[in-house]
Amino acid sequence: MGNSNSEVSRRRFLTASATGLVAAGLANLTPGATFAQITEKETAGSTDNIIYRTLGRTGMKVPVVSMGAGACNDPSVLQAAYEVGMRHYDTAANYQFGANEQLVGSVLHRMGVRDKCIIGSKIYTPQQRRNLTTEQAKKKLMSLTEGTLKRLKSDYVDILYIHMVDNRDTVADDAIREAMARIKADGKARALGISTHTNMADVIDEVAKDDFWDVVLTSINFTMADDTALLTAINKAADRGVGFVGMKTMAGGGRWPNPDTRQSYDQPTITAALLKWVLNNKNIHTIIPGFNNHQHLREDFAVATNLTLTDMEKRFLSDNNVKLGMGFCRQCRKCLASCPNDADVPTLMRTHMYAAQYADFYLARQALAEISGHKGITACVSCDACAVVCANAVNVRERINELKLMYA
Ligand code: SF4
Structure with a gap:
């Protein structure tokens, strides 16, 4: 990272973040602790404090907080994400009719940092893979990949996911595997993945049967604390070398909690508690909270330097009314x-x-x-x-x- 302009910007950003927290009165939420425990003093050296994890057998090192870019349409937010230290952007061919891939690609291209970043994108939705013959499926995967690369302005994508997988058959499908293996062998994808937000435990168990799929992008949040099938499947697959990226980490309603929740907890506490809960599972290597403004970027990335839950965040997570109110x-x-x-x-x-x-x-x-x-x-x-x-x-x-x- 060196002494680049990016690093200066990152420090300025984190300083502004900490100052903003003090101004907002959040520093006194709990005795002796502040939100994500970022203080001016810590901020000065915070570029070194970003927590990185390795995405399984891919060997890719990623900050624990990455950007879910899907809902973003503001180039300045993507640029700021890079400047504060984010290095992994998640998008998909069908987000914003392809415009989201174009945005991610054009911002990283313009900044000249494509090779310093990891882009994950998803293709081949359930509708696209319905009723195809083996040959049609392979051709479709090839053409979808070309479309993604064109929009990303890149001759490769770092992680290429099959989008929205909810069953074992798709994970094991020979036509999909053959086409994806070809795409990887041609250097068009560095790693292959599965994205899943339904029936995740079964899907992940199937992934863990061999070493074909490198990464799983899975739904996971604190409302799933009792889902032992999912948590066990994640541990087993991670032990085998699968990299895990967490999504839906805010249980769908983290930014829009119900009015009762907001009376008891401020937004930075809610955000930090939800994200830290996921990342306190060491087998989730990074998460992709979605944001489209600088405030949410600040709140989310603050977590990347400190995963210790404050007393207030612990109280939020153990408050049964919160979970019931979210109804995720x-x-x-x-x-x-x-x-x-x-x-x-x-x-x-x-x-x-x-x-x-x-x-x-x-x-x-x-x-x-x-x-x-x-x-x-x-x-x-x-x-x-x-x-x-x-x-x-x-x-x-x-x-x-x-x-x-x-x-x-
Ligand atoms: S509504 Fe309840 S029972 Fe139905 S899928 Fe959602 S969490 Fe499961």
Whole structure:
């Protein structure tokens, strides 16, 4: 990192961050501790304090906090992320109709730092891989990869993921593996990965059966603390050398907590607690919180220098009302069989998260289009059968009614 302008900018940024916390009165939240324990004194040397982990067998070293760039449309935020020390950007071919890959590619290209950064991108969504023959699948993967490279302005992508995998068959699929192996052998992808936010334990267990997939991008957050199948699968795969990137780390509602939660906890405490909880699992090598402004960048990256939970953050994580208030749908799909009208409740809950919490209506539309083999919004008649089986207190009735107002 040296004494580059970037380092100067990073120091200035972190100093501003700490000063802002003092100005906001957050430094006195708990006796003897401040948010992420960043003080002016520590900030002076904080470039050396960024915590790095190695992404499994890829050998790539990444700061524990990376950028989920998917919702970002401001080049200055991407540039600032690099300047403070972020080195890993996550995007996807279908984010913002390809414009997100273009943004990431053009900013890193303009800054002349492509070779200093790790870009992860995702291709081949469930809709794109439906009903293809083996040959069609291989061709599709090749052409999607070319499109991604063109938009990224790069002749390689560091991690190329198969997007939204929710079953073992896709992980083991010969056509996918053959095409992806070819892409890697041609130098177009340095590492191959699977992204998953549904049925994660099964998907990860399948990944751990051999050494084909290098990285898993998985949904993980504090509402899953009791999901022993997932946590065990992660440990097993990490022991085998799989690199893990965490997403959905803020349980969908971290930036938009319900009013009751906000009365008891300020936003920096909520952000730090949620991100630190994930990173206190050493097998999660980095996380990709999404942000589109400088304030959220500051809040998220502050965690990269100190993972110790403050007393207030511990209180937040152990507050049962917080978890109940969030009502995060962890996509366990246990409620599917309970619906007498065959509604795809988990996909509807993910649609709601994208629309109401991310304000990303394109992703919401895409999630709706994924529904196959089950029924959509109008099948729900608010009978609450799913609420009986849901261990995560997801308010399905309220959320589907909101979706009906938007889409039905
Ligand atoms: S609504 Fe509840 S039971 Fe249904 S998938 Fe989500 S967390 Fe699981």
